[in-house]
Amino acid sequence: MTKTIGIFLGSLRQGSYSRIIAQELAKLLPAGYVAKFIEIGNLPLYNQDFDDVGPVPDEYIKFRAEVKQLDAALFVTPEYNRSVPAVLKNALDVASRPYGANVWDGKPAAIISVSPGAMGGFGANHHLRQALVFLNMPTLQQPEAYLGHVDQFIDEDKGEVNNQGTKDFLQSIADAFVQLIERY
Numbered sequence: 001m002t003k004t005i006g007i008f009l010g011s012l013r014q015g016s017y018s019r020i021i022a023q024e025l026a027k028l029l030p031a032g033y034v035a036k037f038i039e040i041g042n043l044p045l046y047n048q049d050f051d052d053v054g055p056v057p058d059e060y061i062k063f064r065a066e067v068k069q070l071d072a073a074l075f076v077t078p079e080y081n082r083s084v085p086a087v088l089k090n091a092l093d094v095a096s097r098p099y100g101a102n103v104w105d106g107k108p109a110a111i112i113s114v115s116p117g118a119m120g121g122f123g124a125n126h127h128l129r130q131a132l133v134f135l136n137m138p139t140l141q142q143p144e145a146y147l148g149h150v151d152q153f154i155d156e157d158k159g160e161v162n163n164q165g166t167k168d169f170l171q172s173i174a175d176a177f178v179q180l181i182e183r184y
Ligand code: FNR
Pocket: 011, 012, 013, 015, 016, 017, 018, 019, 077, 078, 079, 080, 081, 082, 083, 114, 115, 116, 117, 119, 120, 121
């Protein structure tokens, strides 16, 4: 049966490097796997009253159902001020609630952090990793993916990676992630 990997981007920017990297990785998945980009920019900021008092926003209902159906989750994100962009943290929070109904639970995950800077979004990567521990998502350990100087190996006009070494590295991430998913 085909397995679906949900792709969650930490950037809403039109020309996002994170999106280009995610699109490249999606092309490298083996037969039997499909990538599905999941919209998170439309989710209202999480407010516990929505769940405790209601009404629950339609966007939450649809998003939680979408996440529940996934076999795995790939997070491709920039770093904002040494942490996870709010839009992505919000999506994690929304699908983790109401209490006892965390739809991330048990889903294998992988993280790729992206930055034009030298540190490759290390801070975002590890803050995200910390949240995934609490959400009970078995997360790919190796290879780690901190893509620094990302602007240097992306062709922004074509919207694709222009460097074979980077493609090979993304292939190693895709292969290791599929192995992890197969274990669960
Ligand atoms: C950034 N950027 C950034 N980069 C980084 O390496 N560490 C950081 O802490 C930050 N902080 C930060 C905060 C905010 C609010 C913005 C808008 C940007 C730069 C960031 O890496 C760059 O804009 C990327 O291109 C964003 O990723 P996308 O949109 O290309 O996927």
